[in-house]
Amino acid sequence: MEINVSNQGLNYEAKSSSGMELSIIFGADKPVGDRTMNPVELFVSSICMCIAAMLRKFCTEHELDAGEIKVWAETDWSPGDPMCPYLDIKASVEGDFDERRKAAFLKVAETCPVKMTMAECHDVRLEIV
Incomplete structure (x- = not known):
């Protein structure tokens, strides 16, 4: 990619x-009514969307009757801050699922490529050419 x-x-x-x-x-040139997210919001949204997609795929593959999947994240970031100091992510899968199934959902969510890249990638190279 x-x-x-x-x-x-x-x-x-x-x-x-x-x-x-x-x-x-x-x-100031941003059009009135433009609701496009800033890059940090896009980044946080990408991990939430990735987790939601992983959970939906898991539910579909296992023929689980899952309704709405919600993923939300909170952080203490403001424009101008150099980074997010933490990222708290929660997910819910609509349906009657026991703790064993919820533990499986958590394992699936943790395989999100965006989360794994964020947590495990120690080699982000930047070059000005």
Whole structure:
């Protein structure tokens, strides 16, 4: 996978090798009513969406009658902070599931590639060319 980001003024465009695209406008030029998330919100959303997708896939593969899956995260981050000091993530799967099944859900959620990259990747290389 390759992601390419370009910037003109306060407009940022991201394009993925998969063909997907994202556009974010920052600052005073941001259109009224634009509800696009900032990069940190997108990052936190990506881990929540990944966990939700992993849980849905697990429920489907095991033919579990799961209703709505919710994943939410909290952190103490504000624009300008260098990083999120913590990230508390919770998930719920609608249905009547015992503690054994909930433990299985947790194991599945922990295999989310975004979470695993965040927790295990110790080699993020940055180069100015």
